[in-house]
Amino acid sequence: MVRIIIIDDDIEQVESIKFLMKLKKIEVSVVGYNGKDVVELYKKYKPDVVLLDLMMPEYDGYYAIEEITK
Secondary structure (H helix, E strand, C coil): CCCEEEECCCHHHHHHHHHHHHHCCCCCCEEECCHHHHHHHHHHHCCCEEEECCCCCCCCHHHHHHHHCC
């Protein structure tokens, strides 16, 4: 199974993406709501796919990408 993480500070966006994924029978492994979450969740779950908002509190998406690709 593919491990997918969704990171977005807009809860409605997250729920919309999860709904669309569910329609396609794709399971979302975990959800986060800020850039700091993505760094921690990436290390913990080692996802295959990360859907990441770029403009978020804590760390922005650009910084989060730098951190997880070190």
